[in-house]
Amino acid sequence: MTKTPKGRALGSALRQARQDRELTVRAFAAQLGRDPGVLSRWETGERTPKPEQVAQILTSLGVHGDRYEEIIDLAYGANDSSWxxxxxxxxxxxxxxxxxxxxxxxxxxxxxxxxxxxxxQTSAYTRALMTEARVPAGEVAARVAVRIGRRxxxxxxxxxxxxxxxxxxxxxxxxxxxxxxxxxxxxxxxxxxxxxxxxxxxxxxxxxxxxxxxxxxxxxxxxxxxxxxxxxxxxxxxxxxxxxxxxxxxxxxxxxxxxxxxxxxxxxxxxxxxxxxxxxxxxxxxxxxxxxx
The missing domain is CATH 3.30.870.10 (Endonuclease Chain A)
Incomplete structure (x- = not known):
């Protein structure tokens, strides 16, 4: 199955959540009672877990609140032709x-x-662009840093x-x-x-x-x-x-x-x-x- 942008994003989010708990793929797979290969393919976006499987992973990792909702949302339509x-x-x-x-x-x-x-873009051009677009002042510096970092x-x-x-x-x-x-x-x-x-x-x-x-x-x-x-x-x-x-x-x-x-x-x-x-x-x-x- 071809990796989709949303599937890759979901896998990346699941991998980050696991790494935040300092768990290896093998250790976490054992905790979940899953095959490590399956978990690895979910994290790379090669396969897409069902929403209920994502919920199990996040619950096991102690992810909750807005972050939980954001990752769960990625599980819906992850294999669609557009995102x-x-x-x-x-x-x-x-x-x-x-x-x-x-x-x-x-x-x-x-x-x-x-x-x-x-x-x-230069950092000055990016900053002016975001300021004139009325990006909240507290977000401008971070957004400029991200864009310049992409370079x-x-x-x-x-x-x-x-x-x-x-x-x-x-x-x-x-x-x-x-x-x-x-x-x-x-x-x-x-x-x-x-x-x-x-x-x-x-x-x-x-x-x-x-x-x-x-x-x-x-x-x-x-x-x-x-x-x-x-x-x-x-x-x-x-x-x-x-x-x-x-x-x-x-x-x-x-x-x-x-x-x-x-x-x-x-x-x-x-x-x-x-x-x-x-x-x-x-x-x-x-x-x-x-x-x-």
Whole structure:
């Protein structure tokens, strides 16, 4: 049976709950009266336990309250062809699963029509983005740390190949300030020098292509390929072969609409230089006005 995103998340949660009690698979299996191999397959997501089996595991481990309810919820629909998250606990579970897929990816592709891809964001850009989106102040620092921590997958010794298809709108959208965006664009230029990063831009005049319908991730691992879609208050994992094929075709259409990497970097530099020049002209004008007051 193919591992599903929700099944993997359930297995990871069960494994973490067991490890929190400092129990080995064999010792805990004996406590439950289960085959250690079965328990191991549940924890890896290769097999999905029934909700009542999950309840037995959690009760034996002393898990209760909100954490109990969150893990039990993962047991329902774990083998479905899609995983929709609409509540804050479910969104957190999906984020953990998403990061797990990224960490174990053999290739990641992101289509980002309106904002800089998360793996390529500076901490200042991420912080401004979350602040302007009115993320609770107490959560901003933690969320920024998580996003910046994700960057390790493309900067480590054996980095994941990353293809970023970015809209011109994302490059020109002012988040925080022009100075902040210029720094972000310079960071893109630096990151694009890495051999594992393929950064391409689709311009305003590129005509229709699937990126205009919204952003998406296509994440390949040795075991499976998944699609992840994220909206304001919900997120969706798809893993059915027909859905993955549809998004592969969509990614190919977007790739056809992009300009080549060299031209993409020239455009990014041009936009950054133009923003910087505009800021300097405004500063000069302000200085002249002060002198004549």
């Amino acid at each position: 929709v998250a609409t509540t804050l606990p479910a969104l957190r579970q999906q984020l953990a699963a998403f990061i797990d897929f990224e960490q174990n990816a053999t290739q990641v592709l992101e289509v980002a029509p309106m904002m800089i891809p998360g793996l390529l 390790e997958v493309i900067t480590r010794d054996r980095p994941v190949p990353f293809t970023a298809l970015v809209g011109e709108a994302a490059l020109r959208q002012i988040i925080g300030s022009k100075e902040l965006v210029v720094a972000q664009l310079r960071h893109l230029l630096e990151m694009a020098r890495r051999p594992n990063i393929d950064l391409r831009v689709f311009r305003f005049d590129s005509g229709w292509h699937p990126a205009l319908e919204g952003p998406f991730h296509l994440i390949e691992t040795a075991e499976a390929t998944v699609v992840h879609l994220e909206l304001r208050d919900s997120a969706l994992f798809l893993h059915k072969d027909s859905d993955v094929r549809a998004y592969r075709r969509a990614a190919e259409r977007v790739l056809d609409a992009t300009i080549n990497p060299a031209e993409s970097l020239k455009l990014i530099k041009h936009i950054a230089d133009s923003m910087e020049a505009t800021r300097e002209r405004r500063n000069d004008l302000a200085q002249v006005q002060l002198q004549h007051q």
